[in-house]
Amino acid sequence: MKVVAFERSLQGTGASRRLRNSGKTPAIVYGASAEPQLIELDHNALFHALKKEAFHSSILDLEIAGKTEPVLLRDVQYHPWKQIILHVDFQRVDPTKKLHTKVPLHFMNQESSKAVKFGGAVLTHVMNEVDVACLPGNLPEFIEVDLSAVEIGKSLHVKDLTLPNGVELSQHLEQENPVFLSVTVPAAVISEEGEAAAPAEGAAPAA
Incomplete structure (x- = not known):
């Protein structure tokens, strides 16, 4: 499954709130001996993707600025009562390591x-x-x-x-x-x- 994300530079509670108000979800991708990268995703597309079982258990193709890398979904934070995704974590996958x-x-x-x-x-x-x-x-x-x-x-x-x-x-x-x-x-x-x-x-x- 392919996931399209965009780079983001701002972080913090205020920046994340503004991001969510604009229909985006803040996220991070980490692992594979590379620096963690702050990213953002379209909230509605992510919300529907999370309803699919395969999104939680398959290797995903994460595209950022035209480059694609394999990742796993590692964590999802939801709003306590609203149907809003607050944050998502992805982990990079090394094809040579278990x-x-x-x-x-x-x-x-x-x-x-x-x-x-x-x-x-x-x-x-x-x-x-x-x-x-x-x-x-x-x-x-x-x-x-x-x-x-x-x-x-x-x-x-x-x-x-x-x-x-x-x-x-x-x-x-x-x-x-x-x-x-x-x-x-x-x-x-x-x-x-x-x-x-x-x-x-x-x-x-x-x-």
């Missing part, structure tokens, strides 16, 4: 899962994204999770994920291996099944 970032999980075949369709199970998404490490060229936009064969009473851990080539879990996830999805049957469903299996009250016992 980066650490969050990648969203896309859960597939949930409704057609046997555990859900025939067992009345509820799939609880404990995590919707995972921290990974990889070279920029290997960064996936998302990681698919096939739920068609999940079993009732089971939990899926991050080490159960099928990661793309060149992508690995961050060190703390590798060590902790937390649950990212659990498969349970609500107590109400269990109760209804038990009542259905029990003989009707007052019915004569089978001979």
Whole structure:
């Protein structure tokens, strides 16, 4: 995805306020052994871009004064109650160095899962994204999770994920291996099944 930005020289609360009043959003780009650079972006274009999942998890092509460099979105500050973006941080990406970032999980075949369709199970998404490490060229936009064969009473851990080539879990996830999805049957469903299996009250016992 391409992001067009413009250089800015003024900083401080007053300058940022004037910038926002003119329909712009102050931002900064840093990293890759280069000096941090103050930039500004069109607020409306940025607001709509932030609604796209890929904008948060993909390498972006940031264009400043006709030059383009790869960056990652690192931080977004929103106004407490207004739909206004106050500030954005981008980090430059070195194609030769591993980066650490969050990648969203896309859960597939949930409704057609046997555990859900025939067992009345509820799939609880404990995590919707995972921290990974990889070279920029290997960064996936998302990681698919096939739920068609999940079993009732089971939990899926991050080490159960099928990661793309060149992508690995961050060190703390590798060590902790937390649950990212659990498969349970609500107590109400269990109760209804038990009542259905029990003989009707007052019915004569089978001979």
